[in-house]
Amino acid sequence: MPSATMMIDSTAEEASLGARTAARIRLERMFRAHHELIWRTLRRLGLSADLAADTTQQAYLIAAERLGDIRTGSERAFLFSTAIGLARTNFRRSQRCQLQSDMDLHIDPGLRAEQVTNHCSAVELLDRVFAKTDEDLVTVFVLFELEGLSAPEISQLVDIPVGTVASRLRRARATFRAAARRMELAHAAQR
Amino acid sequence: MKDLKPLLREGASDFERQLLSAAMRERPSPQLHSRMRRTLGLTGPIAWAGSVKAMLATVAGKGAVAVAVVGLAAGVVGLRAQQAERSAPSANVAVEAPSTAPAAPIPAAVPPSLAVAPAAAPAAPAAVEPAAEEPSSGELREEIRLLDEARSALQRGSGAAALEQLDRYRQRFPSGVLRREASLLRQQAVAGRSAGAAR
Numbered sequence: 104m105p106s107a108t109m110m111i112d113s114t115a116e117e118a119s120l121g122a123r124t125a126a127r128i129r130l131e132r133m134f135r136a137h138h139e140l141i142w143r144t145l146r147r148l149g150l151s152a153d154l155a156a157d158t159t160q161q162a163y164l165i166a167a168e169r170l171g172d173i174r175t176g177s178e179r180a181f182l183f184s185t186a187i188g189l190a191r192t193n194f195r196r197s198q199r200c201q202l203q204s205d206m207d208l209h210i211d212p213g214l215r216a217e218q219v220t221n222h223c224s225a226v227e228l229l230d231r232v233f234a235k236t237d238e239d240l241v242t243v244f245v246l247f248e249l250e251g252l253s254a255p256e257i258s259q260l261v262d263i264p265v266g267t268v269a270s271r272l273r274r275a276r277a278t279f280r281a282a283a284r285r286m287e288l289a290h291a292a293q294r
Numbered sequence: 295m296k297d298l299k300p301l302l303r304e305g306a307s308d309f310e311r312q313l314l315s316a317a318m319r320e321r322p323s324p325q326l327h328s329r330m331r332r333t334l335g336l337t338g339p340i341a342w343a344g345s346v347k348a349m350l351a352t353v354a355g356k357g358a359v360a361v362a363v364v365g366l367a368a369g370v371v372g373l374r375a376q377q378a379e380r381s382a383p384s385a386n387v388a389v390e391a392p393s394t395a396p397a398a399p400i401p402a403a404v405p406p407s408l409a410v411a412p413a414a415a416p417a418a419p420a421a422v423e424p425a426a427e428e429p430s431s432g433e434l435r436e437e438i439r440l441l442d443e444a445r446s447a448l449q450r451g452s453g454a455a456a457l458e459q460l461d462r463y464r465q466r467f468p469s470g471v472l473r474r475e476a477s478l479l480r481q482q483a484v485a486g487r488s489a490g491a492a493r
Contacts, residue, residue, distance in 0.1 A: 280310065
Protein backbone atom coordinates (compact mmCIF):
# COMPACT_ATOMS: atom_id res chain seq x y z
CA MET A 104 0.00 0.00 0.00
CA PRO A 105 1.49 3.31 -0.98
CA SER A 106 2.37 5.69 1.76
CA ALA A 107 0.40 8.90 2.25
CA THR A 108 3.43 10.87 1.15
CA MET A 109 3.66 8.94 -2.11
CA MET A 110 0.01 9.54 -2.82
CA ILE A 111 0.34 13.25 -2.15
CA ASP A 112 3.41 13.42 -4.38
CA SER A 113 1.55 11.58 -7.12
CA THR A 114 -1.40 13.94 -6.91
CA ALA A 115 0.87 16.96 -6.93
CA GLU A 116 2.79 15.64 -9.93
CA GLU A 117 -0.44 14.93 -11.73
CA ALA A 118 -1.70 18.43 -11.09
CA SER A 119 1.61 19.84 -12.18
CA LEU A 120 1.55 17.77 -15.35
CA GLY A 121 -1.95 18.96 -16.12
CA ALA A 122 -0.93 22.56 -15.62
CA ARG A 123 2.13 22.17 -17.83
CA THR A 124 0.14 20.54 -20.58
CA ALA A 125 -2.52 23.23 -20.41
CA ALA A 126 0.15 25.93 -20.53
CA ARG A 127 1.82 24.36 -23.51
CA ILE A 128 -1.47 24.04 -25.35
CA ARG A 129 -2.38 27.63 -24.59
CA LEU A 130 0.97 28.90 -25.81
CA GLU A 131 0.62 26.79 -28.95
CA ARG A 132 -2.77 28.33 -29.64
CA MET A 133 -1.46 31.82 -28.99
CA PHE A 134 1.44 31.25 -31.33
CA ARG A 135 -0.72 29.97 -34.14
CA ALA A 136 -3.29 32.70 -33.76
CA HIS A 137 -1.17 35.79 -33.41
CA HIS A 138 2.49 35.42 -34.33
CA GLU A 139 2.07 36.41 -37.95
CA LEU A 140 0.15 39.57 -37.13
CA ILE A 141 2.80 40.58 -34.63
CA TRP A 142 5.68 39.73 -36.95
CA ARG A 143 4.13 41.63 -39.85
CA THR A 144 3.44 44.68 -37.72
CA LEU A 145 7.04 44.70 -36.54
CA ARG A 146 8.22 44.40 -40.13
CA ARG A 147 6.23 47.46 -41.15
CA LEU A 148 7.72 49.34 -38.23
CA GLY A 149 11.08 48.84 -39.90
CA LEU A 150 12.50 45.70 -38.28
CA SER A 151 14.28 43.22 -40.48
CA ALA A 152 12.66 39.82 -40.90
CA ASP A 153 15.21 38.33 -38.49
CA LEU A 154 14.81 40.98 -35.86
CA ALA A 155 11.03 40.90 -36.15
CA ALA A 156 11.14 37.13 -35.52
CA ASP A 157 13.43 37.55 -32.52
CA THR A 158 11.25 40.28 -31.07
CA THR A 159 8.11 38.24 -31.65
CA GLN A 160 9.70 35.28 -29.93
CA GLN A 161 10.81 37.42 -26.98
CA ALA A 162 7.24 38.64 -26.57
CA TYR A 163 6.06 35.03 -26.48
CA LEU A 164 8.72 34.09 -23.94
CA ILE A 165 7.51 36.87 -21.70
CA ALA A 166 3.94 35.72 -22.21
CA ALA A 167 4.94 32.16 -21.33
CA GLU A 168 6.47 33.41 -18.12
CA ARG A 169 3.35 35.43 -17.30
CA LEU A 170 0.77 33.02 -18.67
CA GLY A 171 -1.13 32.88 -15.42
CA ASP A 172 -1.57 36.64 -15.38
CA ILE A 173 -2.94 36.89 -18.90
CA ARG A 174 -6.71 36.82 -18.95
CA THR A 175 -8.40 34.61 -21.49
CA GLY A 176 -9.21 36.81 -24.45
CA SER A 177 -6.41 39.25 -23.67
CA GLU A 178 -3.64 37.16 -25.18
CA ARG A 179 -3.35 39.14 -28.39
CA ALA A 180 -3.33 42.49 -26.57
CA PHE A 181 -0.66 41.27 -24.18
CA LEU A 182 1.56 39.89 -26.93
CA PHE A 183 1.07 42.88 -29.16
CA SER A 184 1.83 45.51 -26.54
CA THR A 185 4.82 43.51 -25.33
CA ALA A 186 6.22 43.14 -28.83
CA ILE A 187 5.72 46.81 -29.67
CA GLY A 188 7.38 47.80 -26.40
CA LEU A 189 10.34 45.55 -27.10
CA ALA A 190 10.65 46.83 -30.64
CA ARG A 191 10.61 50.44 -29.53
CA THR A 192 13.29 49.79 -27.00
CA ASN A 193 15.48 47.45 -28.97
CA PHE A 194 15.22 49.16 -32.26
CA ARG A 195 15.61 52.84 -31.86
CA ARG A 196 14.16 55.16 -34.38
CA SER A 197 17.63 56.40 -35.26
CA GLN A 198 18.54 52.90 -36.37
CA ARG A 199 15.33 52.69 -38.32
CA CYS A 200 16.06 55.93 -40.14
CA GLN A 201 19.64 54.84 -40.82
CA LEU A 202 18.39 51.60 -42.23
CA GLN A 203 15.93 53.41 -44.41
CA SER A 204 18.61 55.77 -45.68
CA ASP A 205 20.63 52.76 -46.75
CA MET A 206 17.63 51.38 -48.52
CA ASP A 207 17.09 54.65 -50.34
CA LEU A 208 20.46 54.21 -51.96
CA HIS A 209 19.69 50.81 -53.33
CA ILE A 210 16.10 50.91 -54.45
CA ASP A 211 15.00 52.29 -57.74
CA PRO A 212 12.83 55.23 -56.75
CA GLY A 213 10.63 55.09 -59.80
CA LEU A 214 9.21 51.67 -60.30
CA ARG A 215 6.10 51.56 -62.39
CA ALA A 216 3.09 49.80 -61.02
CA GLU A 217 3.39 47.08 -63.60
CA GLN A 218 7.01 46.58 -62.65
CA VAL A 219 6.25 45.90 -59.04
CA THR A 220 5.70 42.26 -59.64
CA ASN A 221 8.49 41.10 -57.43
CA HIS A 222 7.27 40.51 -53.91
CA CYS A 223 10.35 41.80 -52.16
CA SER A 224 10.42 44.97 -54.22
CA ALA A 225 6.81 45.72 -53.38
CA VAL A 226 7.34 45.12 -49.68
CA GLU A 227 10.47 47.24 -49.65
CA LEU A 228 8.66 50.03 -51.42
CA LEU A 229 5.90 49.95 -48.86
CA ASP A 230 8.46 50.09 -46.09
CA ARG A 231 10.06 53.06 -47.78
CA VAL A 232 6.70 54.79 -47.76
CA PHE A 233 6.48 54.22 -44.03
CA ALA A 234 10.10 54.95 -43.19
CA LYS A 235 9.53 58.48 -42.05
CA THR A 236 5.97 58.03 -40.89
CA ASP A 237 5.12 58.12 -37.21
CA GLU A 238 5.14 54.62 -35.75
CA ASP A 239 1.74 55.10 -34.16
CA LEU A 240 0.22 55.90 -37.54
CA VAL A 241 1.93 52.93 -39.18
CA THR A 242 0.66 50.60 -36.48
CA VAL A 243 -2.97 51.63 -36.97
CA PHE A 244 -2.61 51.51 -40.74
CA VAL A 245 -1.17 47.99 -40.66
CA LEU A 246 -3.81 46.68 -38.31
CA PHE A 247 -6.67 48.14 -40.33
CA GLU A 248 -5.47 47.85 -43.90
CA LEU A 249 -3.38 44.69 -43.77
CA GLU A 250 -4.65 42.70 -40.82
CA GLY A 251 -8.32 43.52 -41.24
CA LEU A 252 -9.01 44.55 -37.67
CA SER A 253 -11.96 46.82 -36.96
CA ALA A 254 -11.58 50.20 -35.29
CA PRO A 255 -12.91 48.93 -31.93
CA GLU A 256 -10.48 46.01 -32.08
CA ILE A 257 -7.59 48.34 -32.79
CA SER A 258 -8.75 50.65 -30.04
CA GLN A 259 -8.59 47.78 -27.58
CA LEU A 260 -5.31 46.43 -28.87
CA VAL A 261 -3.41 49.71 -28.95
CA ASP A 262 -5.27 51.14 -25.96
CA ILE A 263 -6.44 54.34 -27.61
CA PRO A 264 -9.96 55.75 -28.18
CA VAL A 265 -11.79 54.77 -31.35
CA GLY A 266 -11.72 58.40 -32.46
CA THR A 267 -7.94 58.39 -32.25
CA VAL A 268 -7.86 55.21 -34.32
CA ALA A 269 -9.90 57.00 -36.99
CA SER A 270 -7.74 60.10 -37.03
CA ARG A 271 -4.49 58.12 -37.14
CA LEU A 272 -5.83 55.99 -39.94
CA ARG A 273 -6.81 59.06 -41.96
CA ARG A 274 -3.34 60.56 -41.57
CA ALA A 275 -1.60 57.27 -42.32
CA ARG A 276 -3.71 56.77 -45.42
CA ALA A 277 -2.98 60.26 -46.66
CA THR A 278 0.75 59.65 -46.17
CA PHE A 279 0.61 56.28 -47.88
CA ARG A 280 -1.43 57.43 -50.84
CA ALA A 281 0.63 60.57 -51.40
CA ALA A 282 3.88 58.59 -51.29
CA ALA A 283 2.53 55.90 -53.60
CA ARG A 284 1.40 58.57 -56.02
CA ARG A 285 4.80 60.27 -55.92
CA MET A 286 6.50 57.00 -56.77
CA GLU A 287 4.32 56.51 -59.80
CA LEU A 288 4.72 60.09 -60.98
CA ALA A 289 8.48 59.97 -60.51
CA HIS A 290 8.69 57.13 -62.90
CA ALA A 291 6.27 58.68 -65.36
CA ALA A 292 8.51 61.75 -65.48
CA GLN A 293 11.53 59.58 -66.24
CA ARG A 294 9.91 57.97 -69.24
CA MET B 295 -15.25 55.10 -39.33
CA LYS B 296 -18.06 52.57 -39.30
CA ASP B 297 -18.38 52.71 -43.08
CA LEU B 298 -14.68 52.84 -43.73
CA LYS B 299 -13.39 49.82 -45.57
CA PRO B 300 -9.79 48.75 -46.08
CA LEU B 301 -8.26 50.25 -49.21
CA LEU B 302 -7.82 46.84 -50.72
CA ARG B 303 -11.54 46.36 -50.66
CA GLU B 304 -12.40 49.82 -51.82
CA GLY B 305 -10.55 52.60 -53.50
CA ALA B 306 -6.97 51.41 -53.89
CA SER B 307 -5.19 52.11 -57.16
CA ASP B 308 -3.44 49.25 -58.92
CA PHE B 309 -0.10 50.38 -57.58
CA GLU B 310 -1.38 50.74 -54.02
CA ARG B 311 -3.04 47.37 -54.33
CA GLN B 312 0.23 45.73 -55.26
CA LEU B 313 2.07 47.27 -52.35
CA LEU B 314 -0.60 46.31 -49.84
CA SER B 315 -1.14 42.83 -51.22
CA ALA B 316 2.56 42.06 -51.05
CA ALA B 317 2.71 43.17 -47.43
CA MET B 318 -0.35 41.11 -46.57
CA ARG B 319 1.20 38.01 -48.01
CA GLU B 320 4.45 38.41 -46.17
CA ARG B 321 5.15 35.78 -43.54
CA PRO B 322 8.18 34.63 -41.61
CA SER B 323 10.32 32.33 -43.72
CA PRO B 324 10.11 28.61 -42.86
CA GLN B 325 13.49 28.95 -41.15
CA LEU B 326 12.37 31.85 -38.99
CA HIS B 327 9.09 30.12 -38.23
CA SER B 328 10.87 26.98 -37.11
CA ARG B 329 13.37 28.97 -35.07
CA MET B 330 10.62 30.74 -33.16
CA ARG B 331 8.80 27.48 -32.46
CA ARG B 332 11.99 25.78 -31.38
CA THR B 333 12.92 28.54 -28.97
CA LEU B 334 9.44 28.51 -27.50
CA GLY B 335 9.58 24.75 -27.01
CA LEU B 336 6.72 24.19 -29.42
CA THR B 337 8.42 21.51 -31.45
CA GLY B 338 8.91 17.87 -30.74
CA PRO B 339 12.59 17.60 -29.83
CA ILE B 340 12.38 20.13 -27.04
CA ALA B 341 10.25 19.17 -24.10
CA TRP B 342 7.95 21.74 -22.61
CA ALA B 343 9.51 22.24 -19.24
CA GLY B 344 6.82 24.34 -17.68
CA SER B 345 9.41 26.90 -16.81
CA VAL B 346 10.67 29.17 -19.49
CA LYS B 347 14.02 29.32 -17.80
CA ALA B 348 14.43 25.57 -17.84
CA MET B 349 13.18 25.38 -21.37
CA LEU B 350 15.57 28.03 -22.58
CA ALA B 351 18.49 26.30 -21.00
CA THR B 352 18.05 23.57 -23.58
CA VAL B 353 18.23 25.82 -26.55
CA ALA B 354 21.42 26.93 -28.17
CA GLY B 355 21.53 30.58 -29.06
CA LYS B 356 23.84 32.84 -30.93
CA GLY B 357 24.33 35.20 -28.05
CA ALA B 358 23.14 35.84 -24.57
CA VAL B 359 20.16 37.86 -23.58
CA ALA B 360 19.40 38.34 -19.93
CA VAL B 361 15.77 38.89 -19.22
CA ALA B 362 13.94 39.49 -16.03
CA VAL B 363 10.42 40.53 -16.50
CA VAL B 364 7.98 42.17 -14.34
CA GLY B 365 5.70 45.09 -14.22
CA LEU B 366 3.44 43.47 -16.70
CA ALA B 367 0.22 44.09 -14.91
CA ALA B 368 -3.21 43.90 -16.50
CA GLY B 369 -1.83 43.54 -19.95
CA VAL B 370 0.06 46.82 -19.70
CA VAL B 371 3.67 46.19 -20.33
CA GLY B 372 6.41 48.21 -18.86
CA LEU B 373 9.68 47.24 -20.32
CA ARG B 374 13.00 48.84 -20.11
CA ALA B 375 15.68 47.28 -22.16
CA GLN B 376 19.22 48.06 -22.92
CA GLN B 377 20.85 46.64 -25.93
CA ALA B 378 24.56 46.12 -26.08
CA GLU B 379 26.57 47.95 -28.64
CA ARG B 380 26.04 46.59 -32.07
CA SER B 381 29.72 45.83 -32.40
CA ALA B 382 29.62 43.46 -29.46
CA PRO B 383 29.68 39.80 -30.41
CA SER B 384 26.56 39.13 -28.44
CA ALA B 385 23.79 41.56 -27.71
CA ASN B 386 22.54 41.82 -24.19
CA VAL B 387 19.03 42.95 -23.55
CA ALA B 388 18.00 43.41 -19.99
CA VAL B 389 14.34 43.85 -19.33
CA GLU B 390 14.28 44.84 -15.75
CA ALA B 391 11.59 44.84 -13.17
CA PRO B 392 11.28 45.10 -9.45
CA SER B 393 11.08 41.40 -9.08
CA THR B 394 12.88 39.02 -6.85
CA ALA B 395 13.11 36.63 -9.75
CA PRO B 396 16.66 36.29 -10.93
CA ALA B 397 17.57 37.16 -14.44
CA ALA B 398 17.58 34.09 -16.55
CA PRO B 399 19.95 33.63 -19.42
CA ILE B 400 18.08 33.02 -22.58
CA PRO B 401 19.30 32.68 -26.10
CA ALA B 402 19.29 35.90 -27.95
CA ALA B 403 19.20 34.63 -31.45
CA VAL B 404 19.31 38.31 -32.27
CA PRO B 405 21.55 38.67 -35.23
CA PRO B 406 23.80 41.70 -35.11
CA SER B 407 22.89 42.63 -38.59
CA LEU B 408 20.04 45.03 -39.02
CA ALA B 409 20.12 44.88 -42.75
CA VAL B 410 16.85 44.34 -44.49
CA ALA B 411 17.33 40.96 -46.00
CA PRO B 412 14.71 39.22 -48.05
CA ALA B 413 14.43 36.61 -45.33
CA ALA B 414 10.71 36.85 -45.37
CA ALA B 415 8.84 34.52 -47.55
CA PRO B 416 5.70 35.25 -49.47
CA ALA B 417 2.75 33.21 -48.44
CA ALA B 418 3.46 29.55 -48.88
CA PRO B 419 1.45 27.86 -46.19
CA ALA B 420 2.07 24.37 -47.42
CA ALA B 421 5.81 24.73 -47.12
CA VAL B 422 6.05 26.39 -43.77
CA GLU B 423 6.65 23.40 -41.54
CA PRO B 424 6.95 19.68 -41.82
CA ALA B 425 3.62 17.97 -41.39
CA ALA B 426 4.60 16.41 -38.08
CA GLU B 427 5.12 19.82 -36.55
CA GLU B 428 2.35 21.65 -38.27
CA PRO B 429 -0.90 19.75 -38.16
CA SER B 430 -4.09 21.36 -39.26
CA SER B 431 -6.01 23.18 -36.57
CA GLY B 432 -8.58 20.37 -36.68
CA GLU B 433 -5.91 17.79 -36.00
CA LEU B 434 -4.47 19.82 -33.17
CA ARG B 435 -7.92 20.20 -31.67
CA GLU B 436 -8.34 16.44 -31.84
CA GLU B 437 -4.95 15.92 -30.20
CA ILE B 438 -5.90 18.31 -27.45
CA ARG B 439 -9.29 16.66 -27.00
CA LEU B 440 -7.82 13.19 -26.62
CA LEU B 441 -5.23 14.35 -24.13
CA ASP B 442 -7.80 16.39 -22.21
CA GLU B 443 -9.92 13.27 -21.87
CA ALA B 444 -6.94 11.25 -20.74
CA ARG B 445 -6.08 13.87 -18.17
CA SER B 446 -9.66 14.02 -16.94
CA ALA B 447 -9.66 10.24 -16.53
CA LEU B 448 -6.43 10.48 -14.57
CA GLN B 449 -7.90 13.13 -12.33
CA ARG B 450 -10.89 10.88 -11.69
CA GLY B 451 -8.44 8.20 -10.64
CA SER B 452 -9.16 6.02 -13.64
CA GLY B 453 -5.74 5.10 -14.96
CA ALA B 454 -7.18 2.39 -17.23
CA ALA B 455 -9.52 4.83 -18.95
CA ALA B 456 -6.64 7.28 -19.32
CA LEU B 457 -4.51 4.59 -20.95
CA GLU B 458 -7.32 3.77 -23.37
CA GLN B 459 -7.43 7.41 -24.46
CA LEU B 460 -3.66 7.52 -24.73
CA ASP B 461 -3.68 4.38 -26.86
CA ARG B 462 -6.17 6.07 -29.14
CA TYR B 463 -3.94 9.14 -29.24
CA ARG B 464 -0.85 7.08 -30.11
CA GLN B 465 -2.71 5.25 -32.84
CA ARG B 466 -4.02 8.39 -34.44
CA PHE B 467 -1.06 10.70 -33.88
CA PRO B 468 2.15 8.68 -33.71
CA SER B 469 4.08 11.87 -34.52
CA GLY B 470 1.68 14.34 -32.95
CA VAL B 471 2.92 17.67 -31.69
CA LEU B 472 1.71 16.81 -28.20
CA ARG B 473 3.26 13.37 -28.09
CA ARG B 474 5.60 14.46 -25.33
CA GLU B 475 2.65 15.38 -23.14
CA ALA B 476 1.00 12.10 -24.08
CA SER B 477 4.10 10.23 -22.96
CA LEU B 478 4.13 12.00 -19.61
CA LEU B 479 0.45 11.32 -19.11
CA ARG B 480 1.06 7.67 -19.91
CA GLN B 481 3.73 7.47 -17.24
CA GLN B 482 1.30 8.94 -14.78
CA ALA B 483 -1.45 6.55 -15.82
CA VAL B 484 0.82 3.53 -15.53
CA ALA B 485 2.08 4.66 -12.15
CA GLY B 486 -1.50 5.22 -10.98
CA ARG B 487 -2.60 1.78 -12.11
CA SER B 488 0.36 0.13 -10.40
CA ALA B 489 -0.41 1.98 -7.18
CA GLY B 490 -4.05 0.87 -7.43
CA ALA B 491 -3.06 -2.76 -7.94
CA ALA B 492 -0.81 -2.65 -4.90
CA ARG B 493 -3.60 -1.47 -2.68
